[in-house]
Amino acid sequence: MGPGLFSRINQNKGQSTVEYIVLVTAVIAVIIVFLSKGGPFQKTVNQTLTDAKSSMNSMSTKLKNSRP
Numbered sequence: 001m002g003p004g005l006f007s008r009i010n011q012n013k014g015q016s017t018v019e020y021i022v023l024v025t026a027v028i029a030v031i032i033v034f035l036s037k038g039g040p041f042q043k044t045v046n047q048t049l050t051d052a053k054s055s056m057n058s059m060s061t062k063l064k065n066s067r068p
Contacts, residue, residue, distance in 0.1 A: 034041045 033039055036042075
């Protein structure tokens with residue numbers, strides 16, 4: 001157990017810290033892209049709500065016209 005062992009342990013610890021920082025930064029970037037205004041998530045949610053509204057209006061019209 002010479003000084004070389006401890007220097008390798010500290011070097012690995014520093015390397016893993018940098019890897020975690022890079023990983024967290026990448027996750028934050030993905031979240032910002034998907035949740036930003038006009039992002040893919042917002043477009044998908046808006047399209048889903050528009051489709052649901054259209055379906056409800058169509059069904060209510062069919063029900064309204066089915067009664068004498």
